[in-house]
Amino acid sequence: MQRATMDLWVGLFVIAGVGALLILALKVGNLGTYNEAKSYTLVGNFENIGGLKIRAPVKSAGVVVGRVTDIQFSMKSFDAAVTMNMDNRYQFPKDTFASILTSGLLGEQYVGLAAGGDEGMLKSGDKIMKTNSALVLEDMIGRFLFDKASENSDGDGEDDSRL
Amino acid sequence: MPRRIVIGIQGVGHRVIDSVWRLGYAARFFTLTLLKSGASIRRFSLIIRELYFTGVLTMVIILVSGLFVGMVLGLQGYETLQKYGAETAVGTLVALSLVRELGPVVAALLFASRAGSAITAEIGLMKATEQLEAMGMMAVDPVARVVAPRFWAGVISMPLLAAMFSTMGVFGGYLVAVVLIGVDEGSFWSQMQSMVDFRFDIVNGIIKTCVFGVAITAIAVFEGYDAQPTAEGVSGATTRTVVTSALVILGLDFVLTAFMFRGVG
Structure with a gap:
C-alpha cells in the first residue's frame, strides 16, 4: 500500500x-454540563445526613446546581459538615434553606436548596445556616409506633374513667 | 510405583521452574523493548505503518461489536428497569457499564484476538524464516526495528479503540432505547450525564485501557519473538497469545477495579 x-x-x-474520547467526555460524561474550575464551595451542617454520599447532586428547583464533594463529622458541633461544590452560574441568597431529600421512594439522596429573600449572596466558603436533616425511616416508624402506643393507652384510660 | 511418583513430581518441578524462567525472560525482553524504543519513536513512520495494521484494521470489528453490545445492553436494561418504572435510567446503565467495564475489557479481548494474534504470527514467521537473524547480520537490531514499533502502535491504538467501542455502544443503546422503544430522549441523556463522572468513570476507564494495551502488546511481541521457529511453533505461539492475553486482561481488570471503584459512589 502507498x-x-x-x-x-x-x-x-x-x-x-x-x-x-471527546464525545464520551462531553456528551456521556458531565464535563460539558458542569465545570469544576468555575465553581465555589459552600458548607452546610446537618444533624443527620441519612444516606447522602460524596458526588451526590445539589439541586434547586430540581436543577442540578452543584455536587457534594466532602462529608466530614464535625467535632465542634457534633454533626455532619457537608461541603458542596456549586456552579458559578448559580448564586444563592444568604438565608437559603438546605435540606436532604430523596428522589422518589427508593432513589438516591441529594441536597435540595430553597432560596430565601436576603439581598446578600452566599460567597465561596460560606456556611448555609438553615439546614434540615434527612428523614430517617427508623425514627419515623419509631415515632409513629410511640404515638400509636400513647394513643392506645389514652384510650384505655378513658375507658377506665367511664367504667 | 514410587519411581512413577518421583517422575511425576519431577515433572511438576520442571514446569514450575520453566514457567518462572519464561516469566523472567519475558520481563527482560519487555525492558529491552522499552530501552530500544527511542530509535523507533524517532523514526515515527515505522509506528504509523504498524498503527495501520493494529489500529485501522481492528477498527471495523471494534465499531460493529461496540454497536451490538450497546444495543443488547439497551434492550436487556430496558426489560429489567421498566419493571421498576425506571426505564429512563437505561442511559445511565448503558453508559456506566460500557465506560467502566465492558468498553475496556471487550475492546481489549477483541484487540488481543485481532491484532495481538497478528503481531505474534508476523514476528513468529519472521523468526521461522530467519528474517530476524538476517537483520542481525546486517547490524539492524530486530528488537528496535521490528518489536518496538509494533509495541508502541498497540499501546497507542488500544485506548483509542476502546473509546470508539464505548461511544458506539452508547450510540447503540440510544438507538434501541430511544429510537426503537421510545424512552424519553431528554431524560435518557440528562440522567446519563448526571451519573457519569468524567474524572471518576471515564478517566479510570482510559487508565484501564492503557494498562490492557501495554499488557496485550507485550505478550504478543514476546510470544512472537520466543516462538519455536517452525510452522507448529508459530501456531502454538499465536494460540498462547490469545489465551494468555484474555486471562491477563480479566485478572488485571479485577485488580484495577478493586483499586479504582472500591467503596466510592
Whole structure:
C-alpha cells in the first residue's frame, strides 16, 4: 500500500479515536454540563445526613446546581459538615434553606436548596445556616409506633374513667 | 510405583521452574523493548505503518461489536428497569457499564484476538524464516526495528479503540432505547450525564485501557519473538497469545477495579 494512503487512514483512525474520547467526555460524561474550575464551595451542617454520599447532586428547583464533594463529622458541633461544590452560574441568597431529600421512594439522596429573600449572596466558603436533616425511616416508624402506643393507652384510660 | 511418583513430581518441578524462567525472560525482553524504543519513536513512520495494521484494521470489528453490545445492553436494561418504572435510567446503565467495564475489557479481548494474534504470527514467521537473524547480520537490531514499533502502535491504538467501542455502544443503546422503544430522549441523556463522572468513570476507564494495551502488546511481541521457529511453533505461539492475553486482561481488570471503584459512589 502507498505510504500516503496509509498515513491518511492512520490519521483518520486517530481523529476518530480522539473524537470518540471527546464525545464520551462531553456528551456521556458531565464535563460539558458542569465545570469544576468555575465553581465555589459552600458548607452546610446537618444533624443527620441519612444516606447522602460524596458526588451526590445539589439541586434547586430540581436543577442540578452543584455536587457534594466532602462529608466530614464535625467535632465542634457534633454533626455532619457537608461541603458542596456549586456552579458559578448559580448564586444563592444568604438565608437559603438546605435540606436532604430523596428522589422518589427508593432513589438516591441529594441536597435540595430553597432560596430565601436576603439581598446578600452566599460567597465561596460560606456556611448555609438553615439546614434540615434527612428523614430517617427508623425514627419515623419509631415515632409513629410511640404515638400509636400513647394513643392506645389514652384510650384505655378513658375507658377506665367511664367504667 | 514410587519411581512413577518421583517422575511425576519431577515433572511438576520442571514446569514450575520453566514457567518462572519464561516469566523472567519475558520481563527482560519487555525492558529491552522499552530501552530500544527511542530509535523507533524517532523514526515515527515505522509506528504509523504498524498503527495501520493494529489500529485501522481492528477498527471495523471494534465499531460493529461496540454497536451490538450497546444495543443488547439497551434492550436487556430496558426489560429489567421498566419493571421498576425506571426505564429512563437505561442511559445511565448503558453508559456506566460500557465506560467502566465492558468498553475496556471487550475492546481489549477483541484487540488481543485481532491484532495481538497478528503481531505474534508476523514476528513468529519472521523468526521461522530467519528474517530476524538476517537483520542481525546486517547490524539492524530486530528488537528496535521490528518489536518496538509494533509495541508502541498497540499501546497507542488500544485506548483509542476502546473509546470508539464505548461511544458506539452508547450510540447503540440510544438507538434501541430511544429510537426503537421510545424512552424519553431528554431524560435518557440528562440522567446519563448526571451519573457519569468524567474524572471518576471515564478517566479510570482510559487508565484501564492503557494498562490492557501495554499488557496485550507485550505478550504478543514476546510470544512472537520466543516462538519455536517452525510452522507448529508459530501456531502454538499465536494460540498462547490469545489465551494468555484474555486471562491477563480479566485478572488485571479485577485488580484495577478493586483499586479504582472500591467503596466510592
